[in-house]
Amino acid sequence: MKHFQSLKYRVCAIPVKTFLLITVKMILLVWLAVVLVISCNGQIVNKYEHYLDDPAVKLFREYLQIDTSKEENIQTGLDFWIRQANDVGLPYAVYSPAGKPIFVATLEGSDPSLPSIMLNSHMDVVKAKASEWKYPPFDAYMDENGDIYARGAQDTKDIAIQYLEAIKRFKKENVTLPRTLHITIMTDEESGSAQGMKVFVNTNEFKTLNVGFAFDEGQTTPGDTILASFVDKRAWLMNFTIRGVGGHGSLMPDGTAMDNFHTFLNAVNEYRDTQKAILKSVANSTIGAASYTSININTLKGGIASNVIATEINAIMDMRLASNANPLDIQALINSWLRAAGNNNSVIYIRRENESGITSVDDTNPFWVSIRNTLNGMGIELKPVVKAAMSDAVYIRNKGIPTIGFATKTRTIHRLHAKDEYQNVETFLRGIDIYTEVLKDLANVP
Structure with a gap:
């Protein structure tokens, strides 16, 4: 019995030198772990960190980093879109019906006799008071939760990039769409559209687009249901x-x-x-x-x-x-x-504004039916809503063109025009998947 006890003590005893060596190794392991959770740019490394290398996320963040709350940066934003059109191989035009530029890039459909689909958004954003924000409002910083913070992350630079990424997929996969798609980028929606959509819809250039249906900015929702606006309130x-x-x-x-x-x-x-x-x-x-x-x-x-x-x-x-x-x-x-x-x-x-047209959201509208059926097939519920604010969709609807305010910002806290505007990176990328399927089916509506 005594021999067993002495053996146990000999086995458990650790020489001082060995103990110090183990301690140093543990400290090094902890230090290495700390180094691994911080990237060279100060971004938190976790399950979301790899998204920073995603080309669509890179493009989204680059667009957000252009401070288009300032008039002098609108040209930089326009140059950004000209570069995208050239890179993707999309013909484009820039119109200025009332002084401010309007960018239009086109994916031509196989049947030009069919009315086109307009994918509208605006690059201008409201000002942001940096001192109120968690992160600088034009850094497009992604935190440990995968939330990208920037002015325009919800209103509405996200949907423009999602439109573009969906079109990139069509071109990469050689998908032929019967209807033509037009990406339109406005530059004065936040200031009232007096030099943008309000006048653009009355030009010959707009008539030439032959728009039969339009998407415009949608809204956030804390749940999983996508909300689609069919009428906007009139702004005074x-x-x-x-x-x-x-x-x-x-x-x-x-x-x-x-x-x-x-x-x-x-x-x-x-x-x-x-x-x-x-x-x-x-x-x-x-x-x-x-x-x-x-x-x-x-x-x-x-x-x-x-x-x-x-x-x-x-x-x-x-x-x-x-x-x-x-x-x-x-x-x-x-x-x-x-x-x-x-x-x-x-x-x-x-x-x-005294007039705000209404788009039908029932079986009489084949575009609505297409959107609803596509989303239902993806397991996503769609609900029609009245938009509490006013967007460029009003001017398009007032021309008799069915227009839906649409966005894929589910599980998102509403922060349009507020501090700490953000969008989760996975929500953003999922939106590209949704737009790809929705636009594919819309462009095939007879």
């Missing part, structure tokens, strides 16, 4: 000027611009509260956005000095009209707000 954008008496900053006269603006704001908020109540009552409906008019004052300006009572307050208001809202009634409402705030106030309409 107004610049109000509320006036009042001025004077030295030490005085407190009645009827200042701020006094009158307070009255104006109370009237606006009274109406806004009624619309918020409607919003809450239809929150779970896919067509609920049709029921209420959204209203927000997004910029305020006033005053000339800190010790001078302001004589004017300027407020820019964004409204998106409910589907059943009568423009004449909305106009009367706005006039009542101005009267309530005094007799010397005014409004300038920056944008006032």
Whole structure:
């Protein structure tokens, strides 16, 4: 028994030299593990890291890194698309019907007598305040979850690259499509389309495209169902000027611009509260956005000095009209707000859209049937929705062309125009697969 115990102790004992050697090896292994989880660019290496080498992801990130919130970078974005067209072998044209460029690249179909399919998006994006973002908004950084952060990741640089990648597959696989496909890139959608789609649809160049159906930007959804918009709300954008008496900053006269603006704001908020109540009552409906008019004052300006009572307050208001809202009634409402705030106030309409066409989303629309059947065959549910905002689709629909706002951004938090806009890399790549199948079937609709 004593011999067994002494043998056990001899086996378990580790010389100091051996112990130190094992310890050093363990430290080296830990250090190596740390090195392996960090790439040379600071990207986190995990199951998503290999996607950074995917050509489609590289192209997406390159496009996102062009800061097209700045007018001076629009040409860089245009050069990007000219390069893509040349690389893929697509004929292209650049039109400027009202000053700003519109890019069109074409995959010609085998039957030019058939109306074409338009794949629309816009390269311009809204500004981003970098200090509010988790990562710089034009770095297109991919985090450890595979989320690519950038302005435009949801609105709408993603779909443009997905269109292009689907067309690349058609060409690589020698797929012949009866209908022609046109990729169209707008450059002023965010500023109201006055120099883009709104005028483009009235040109001979647009008529020559012979568009029979169009895709435009869709929306995100936290679930797995793809939401497709068939009508957009009408956008009204107004610049109000509320006036009042001025004077030295030490005085407190009645009827200042701020006094009158307070009255104006109370009237606006009274109406806004009624619309918020409607919003809450239809929150779970896919067509609920049709029921209420959204209203927000997004910029305020006033005053000339800190010790001078302001004589004017300027407020820019964004409204998106409910589907059943009568423009004449909305106009009367706005006039009542101005009267309530005094007799010397005014409004300038920056944008006032009174018409928004509707695309059928039933069996009478063969394009809708094709999209629905293709997605169902892939195990994906499709639901029609009213778009709460307004896109270029309005101008296309108003020409009588069926148009669907479509996007594959499922399991995605809505961050359009918000900080930390992102798209997961696998969601993006899956979208290419979806567009490939959907476009293939759409282009074969008789």
